[in-house]
Amino acid sequence: MKFGYTIVYVPDVEASLSFFEQAFGLPRRFLHESGAYGEVETGATTLAFAHHELASTNFEGGHVAAWESTKPLGVELGLVTDNVESAHARALAAGAREVAEPRTKPWGHVVSYVRCPDGTLVELCSPMDG
Template identity: 70%
Template sequence: MKFGHTIIYVPDVAASLNFFEKAFGFSRRVLHESGTYGELETGETTLAFAAHELGELNFPTGHVAAHDSPQPLGIEIAFVTPDVPSAHAVAINAGAVELAAPKEKPWGQVVSYVR
């Protein structure tokens, strides 16, 4: 078994694809003609976005809309780069909200968090 993909339910699939293209340099694999599902070309794994309407179909008792949640959800999607501060700045300039500025962890890894 291997990790297949991550799907993030969002209010605007096309806008989410555009953001990840601008902020992180990914290219678009597909945007369904309905506009409710799209994927980015990320290598061996797939990063996908689905409209909240699909979430309502898949989760009949409801789901938490990440963009409306006052706190970050208990999930992260990690991207690896040799220059975290520059990548962090590009993401902020593309419209991300900073959750944690770049910081070196005790084990030497530099990390930052954006939403």
Template identity: 70%
Template sequence: MKFGYLIIYVPDVPASLQFFESAFGIATRFLHESNTYGELDTGETALAFAVDELAQMNFSGGHVAAHTSVKPLGIEVGLVTEDVPAAHAKALNAGATEIAAPLVKPWGQTVSYVRCPDGTLVELCTPIK
């Protein structure tokens, strides 16, 4: 078994891809011509976005759309950076909402949390040393 990708269902795939590029500096690797599916250039394991309508087609019982949930979903995307305060500020400037300001954890790692306009919860953190 191998972890191949993570798909986040969103209302607007190009907007989510653009947000991740402007907020976190991660470029788009692929966007389907239908604008219903796209991937970020995250290396071997893809971080992808698909429109909510595809989730509705795939799950007969529906799904909880992150952008309509008052609270963040119980899953996060972790992005590692040497400068969490700068990354946090850049994300907020790009339109993210602050969930938790940068804080040094007891084990020495600096961590913050932001919520993207599409509802995705992102942890910004320094590498664990």
């Protein structure tokens, strides 16, 4: 078994792809002609976005849309960067909302949290040593 991909269900796939390009510098890999599914380039594991309508075809009982929740969902995407402060500022400038400003943890790890316009919670963090 290996971890293959994450799909985030969003109201507008094109807008989420554009935001991740602008805010985090992750280039678009693919957008289906229907606009219902797209991916950004992240390395070995795929980060994809799919329209909420696609989710409704997969889950008979429905699902919780992240952007409709006033609080972040209990899942985050972690993006590793050498400069959390700069990445945090770039995300805010692109339209993210601040959840927690950059902080250094007691073990030296720097982290911050932002919420994307589509409701996705993103942790920006420095690489873990060791």
